[in-house]
Amino acid sequence: MIDIEGKPVTDREAVASCRVSLSKEVAEALAHGRLPKGDALQTARVAAILAAKRTAELIPLCHPIAVSHIGVDFDVSETRGEVTIAVTVRAQARTGVEMEALTGAAAAALTIYDMTKGLYPEGEIGELRLLRKTGGKSERWERKER
Numbered sequence: 001m002i003d004i005e006g007k008p009v010t011d012r013e014a015v016a017s018c019r020v021s022l023s024k025e026v027a028e029a030l031a032h033g034r035l036p037k038g039d040a041l042q043t044a045r046v047a048a049i050l051a052a053k054r055t056a057e058l059i060p061l062c063h064p065i066a067v068s069h070i071g072v073d074f075d076v077s078e079t080r081g082e083v084t085i086a087v088t089v090r091a092q093a094r095t096g097v098e099m100e101a102l103t104g105a106a107a108a109a110l111t112i113y114d115m116t117k118g119l120y121p122e123g124e125i126g127e128l129r130l131l132r133k134t135g136g137k138s139e140r141w142e143r144k145e146r
């Protein structure tokens with residue numbers, strides 16, 4: 001684990017996203033809360049929050065961070081048959097919250113997959129990525145579209 005004791009405490013924020021590909025029919029059922037297992041979006045929101053808060057227990061060498069905010073947003077496209085998850089994490093800390101945002105997005109995606117796999121086992125999880133981060137030495141970083 002890296003020693004962060006000498007680093008200053010700064011406001012930190014990270015936004016990560018992940019995408020789950022589904023059929024159009026399953027995406028529609030997801031969007032309207034009509035899945036057999038229940039409301040997957042609300043369940044995935046809770047999973048993202050719990051996972052982000054427990055990142056240091058799941059990922060070796062991550063520092064435990066007292067997060068001050070975890071936001072989870074979903075964009076369900078019935079026409080494309082997919083859901084995009086965005087997780088925003090904020091904290092005042094000596095190290096960044098990128099791993100917390102990524103872990104939250106991954107957990108939300110896994111939850112959606114679990115709750116839709118009975119209807120569409122061909123579902124795919126992809127594009128887990130950091131979109132932007134602020135705070136610390138680099139101050140601001142944002143993903144550039146390719």
